[in-house]
Amino acid sequence: xxxxxxxxxxxxxxxxxxxxxxxxxxxxxxxxxxxxxxxxxxxxxxxxxxxxxxxxxxxxxxxxxxxxxxxxxxxxxxxxxxxxxxxxxxxxxxxxxxxxxxxxxxxxxxxxxxxxxxxxxxxxxxxxxxxxxxxxxxxxxxxxxxxxxxxxxxxxxxxxxxxxxxxxxxxxxxxxxxxxxxxxxxxxxxxxxxxxxxxxxxxxxxxxxxxxxxxxxxxxxxxxxxxxxxxxxxxxxxxxxxxxxxxxxxxxxxxxxxxxxxxxxxxxxxxxxxxxxxxxxxxxxxxxxxxxxxxxxxxxxxxxxxxxxxxxxxxxxxxxxxxxxxxxxxxxxxxxxxxxxxxxxxxxxxxxxxxxxxxxxxxxxxxxxxxxxxxxxxxxxxxxxxxxxxxxxxxxxxxxxxxxxxxxxxxxxxxxxxxxxxxxxxxxxxxxxxxxxxxxxxxxxxxxxxxxxxxxxxxx
Amino acid sequence: xxxxxxxxxxxxxxxxxxxxxxxxxxxxxxxxxxxxxxxxxxxxxxxxxxxxxxxxxxxxxxxxxxxxxxxxxxxxxxxxxxxxxxxxxxxxxxxxxxxxxxxxxxxxxxxxxxxxxxxxxxxxxxxxxxxxxxxxxxxxxxxxxxxxxxxxxxxxxxxxxxxxxxxxxxxxxxxxxxxxxxxxxxxxxxxxxxxxxxxxxxxxxxxxxxxxxxxxxxxxxxxxxxxxxxxxxxxxxxxxxxxxxxxxxxxxxxxxxxxxxx
Numbered sequence: 001x002x003x004x005x006x007x008x009x010x011x012x013x014x015x016x017x018x019x020x021x022x023x024x025x026x027x028x029x030x031x032x033x034x035x036x037x038x039x040x041x042x043x044x045x046x047x048x049x050x051x052x053x054x055x056x057x058x059x060x061x062x063x064x065x066x067x068x069x070x071x072x073x074x075x076x077x078x079x080x081x082x083x084x085x086x087x088x089x090x091x092x093x094x095x096x097x098x099x100x101x102x103x104x105x106x107x108x109x110x111x112x113x114x115x116x117x118x119x120x121x122x123x124x125x126x127x128x129x130x131x132x133x134x135x136x137x138x139x140x141x142x143x144x145x146x147x148x149x150x151x152x153x154x155x156x157x158x159x160x161x162x163x164x165x166x167x168x169x170x171x172x173x174x175x176x177x178x179x180x181x182x183x184x185x186x187x188x189x190x191x192x193x194x195x196x197x198x199x200x201x202x203x204x205x206x207x208x209x210x211x212x213x214x215x216x217x218x219x220x221x222x223x224x225x226x227x228x229x230x231x232x233x234x235x236x237x238x239x240x241x242x243x244x245x246x247x248x249x250x251x252x253x254x255x256x257x258x259x260x261x262x263x264x265x266x267x268x269x270x271x272x273x274x275x276x277x278x279x280x281x282x283x284x285x286x287x288x289x290x291x292x293x294x295x296x297x298x299x300x301x302x303x304x305x306x307x308x309x310x311x312x313x314x315x316x317x318x319x320x321x322x323x324x325x326x327x328x329x330x331x332x333x334x335x336x337x338x339x340x341x342x343x344x345x346x347x348x349x350x351x352x353x354x355x356x357x358x359x360x361x362x363x364x365x366x367x368x369x370x371x372x373x374x375x376x377x378x379x380x381x382x383x384x385x386x387x388x389x390x391x392x393x394x395x396x397x398x399x400x401x402x403x404x405x406x407x408x409x410x411x412x413x414x415x416x417x418x419x420x421x422x423x424x425x426x427x428x429x430x431x432x433x434x435x436x437x438x439x440x441x442x443x444x445x446x447x448x449x450x451x452x453x454x455x456x457x458x459x460x
Numbered sequence: 461x462x463x464x465x466x467x468x469x470x471x472x473x474x475x476x477x478x479x480x481x482x483x484x485x486x487x488x489x490x491x492x493x494x495x496x497x498x499x500x501x502x503x504x505x506x507x508x509x510x511x512x513x514x515x516x517x518x519x520x521x522x523x524x525x526x527x528x529x530x531x532x533x534x535x536x537x538x539x540x541x542x543x544x545x546x547x548x549x550x551x552x553x554x555x556x557x558x559x560x561x562x563x564x565x566x567x568x569x570x571x572x573x574x575x576x577x578x579x580x581x582x583x584x585x586x587x588x589x590x591x592x593x594x595x596x597x598x599x600x601x602x603x604x605x606x607x608x609x610x611x612x613x614x615x616x617x618x619x620x621x622x623x624x625x626x627x628x629x630x631x632x633x634x635x636x637x638x639x640x641x642x643x644x645x646x647x648x649x650x651x652x653x654x655x656x657x658x659x660x661x662x663x664x665x666x667x668x669x670x671x672x673x674x675x676x677x678x679x680x681x682x683x684x685x686x687x688x689x690x691x692x693x694x695x696x697x698x699x700x701x702x703x704x705x706x707x708x709x710x711x712x713x714x715x716x717x718x719x720x721x722x
Contacts, residue, residue, distance in 0.1 A: 334551040
């Protein structure tokens with residue numbers, strides 16, 4: 001029968017009255033043909049009005065990152081030491097990659113609490129194949145990634161077809177995967193829970209560096225790619241008669257990225273070995289003064305993270321699939337009526353999440369050169385979820401970008417790293433937990449409040 | 461102009477288990493005309509629309525499109541015929557902008573990537589062709605639009621696809637006076653473009669303002685189909701509440717059809 005009454009009630013609330021423009025014609029700017037103002041002023045005004053409307057993106061995270069770096073640099077003299085910069089980046093890479101996958105899940109308003117231990121299971125599969133069965137590294141890594149995909153399909157089916165809330169499904173797996181990881185790691189020789197990674201390729205991902213020249217080439221390629229994307233977008237839009245970002249703004253953005261990227265490579269290409277003094281060593285039976293090997297160059301893992309960032313960003317923003325992910329996260333019913341296979345999208349994001357968790361798990365194993373269940377516990381998950389949310393991805397779905405994971409991940413990692421040496425004594429890790437938890441809460445509060453603000457302004 | 465109605469339903473019945481919701485309903489929609497569908501809650505308006513749209517399939521009766529019998533069993537079938545339904549709750553994604561919403565599920569791609577520029581231009585052109593001047597930019601997020609603007613986007617979305625019939629479910633229910641006027645004039649323009657428009661509404665003033673013909677459902681039966689010119693508000697209310705109006709002469713159910721096409 002008709003559902004007119006209930007439905008009209010909902011649509012009344014959906015269309016809030018306070019924002020009704022007194023005379024809608026005063027807004028009368030022809031949407032169609034006339035491009036909206038092209039000047040820098042307009043651009044700035046648009047940006048400010050977006051901020052006021054509660055669409056803050058990663059601005060809070062970037063501001064927080066800058067403040068934290070300055071803060072710790074003052075409080076903690078060792079914080080900005082070169083060695084620490086590289087430690088920060090490599091240590092953070094695992095949780096950041098897991099967080100990239102979580103962004104997809106969060107975009108649908110879902111959660112994946114099992115990502116940390118899923119990473120652990122995948123890493124355990126990898127290391128067991130290598131240690132127990134002498135599998136070459138490509139096979140082991142392939143098996144780990146495949147394990148991730150299988151886990152994702154399983155979670156996705158339970159969520160989309162059986163319709164168990166993702167919170168419950170992944171909480172159950174959070175527990176179960178811990179056990180599975182322990183089981184896989186147990187080789188029956190008392191090594192339970194911790195197996196060393198001996199493969200140089202896998203350990204090298206986090207612990208080896210690019211040659212210096214390759215680092216520079218990498219930086220140049222990053223900047224060139226960014227500039228090419230920016231400029232070609234502006235060019236084709238102008239050619240199509242559409243409004244485009246002002247050239248000066250594009251130039252500023254490209255310059256900013258260039259400074260950031262080249263600055264980072266410059267820092268990483270300096271010798272960061274802590275002990276640079278030559279020490280006496282036994283060389284061919286004679287005692288000689290030997291300089292320790294230099295520690296310089298961009299860790300390989302950075303290349304991997306950047307590639308993942310580019311690939312997933314492309315998929316999210318330039319493909320139909322990505323558009324549909326946002327649509328399902330924004331309004332599932334609308335997406336369904338538009339003919340989008342909502343269940344398939346839902347399963348796919350869990351597959352992506354678990355796949356990325358597998359990569360993150362391998363990175364964590366590479367970083368510490370071993371696989372131990374402890375390294376994938378609540379900590380890793382908290383860091384990853386925190387990274388995505390702090391970076392600006394909404395817990396309510398529909399809003400978020402892959403780069404949020406990197407920005408947020410750096411914030412979390414800076415806090416962890418900075419706090420580690422700041423609070424001495426036995427309470428160090430206790431304080432770390434509390435502070436990271438509070439930061440996650442703060443980020444979620446900003447997310448919730450900006451959403452409410454958008455609603456109150458009639459923008460929700 | 462042909463006499464052939466674009467959409468024609470004859471003697472349609474629909475039951476849900478033991479409850480028969482539609483009893484031998486006749487209905488038609490003609491290109492270039494706005495036909496309003498009125499009736500009290502439970503009269504069967506939504507069921508009829510869902511039968512047309514393919515959400516429900518009819519139990520018996522004829523479904524003719526452009527004079528030819530067709531079988532509409534899923535929403536996809538009706539979409540393929542060029543029937544678009546704009547639902548009450550709009551079905552827009554607030555986190556996407558106007559262009560993205562208008563092309564949702566039917567995005568234009570070139571070499572596997574979204575062709576944003578082509579979509580933006582087509583969306584702009586459609587809005588312009590409907591003389592929509594109330595949106596600042598087609599790249600605005602829907603969350604920043606007012607109720608009337610959202611309704612406009614939802615309607616424009618339905619005509620983007622060269623649809624032939626647009627069915628609007630209570631498009632003005634949540635709108636203020638000025639925005640209602642805008643949406644109604646948009647509804648009129650759709651018909652002027654040659655589309656067949658079916659308007660479902662509770663608001664008699666809206667119905668009288670914009671319709672060419674008015675079909676009144678009463679307890680699952682078509683009470684009357686009348687020309688706009690031959691009725692007033694009191695008579696419409698009588699039709700809705702009692703299923704008949706003695707003051708309307710010579711328009712029993714179904715007869716209005718033949719009368720109008722003559």
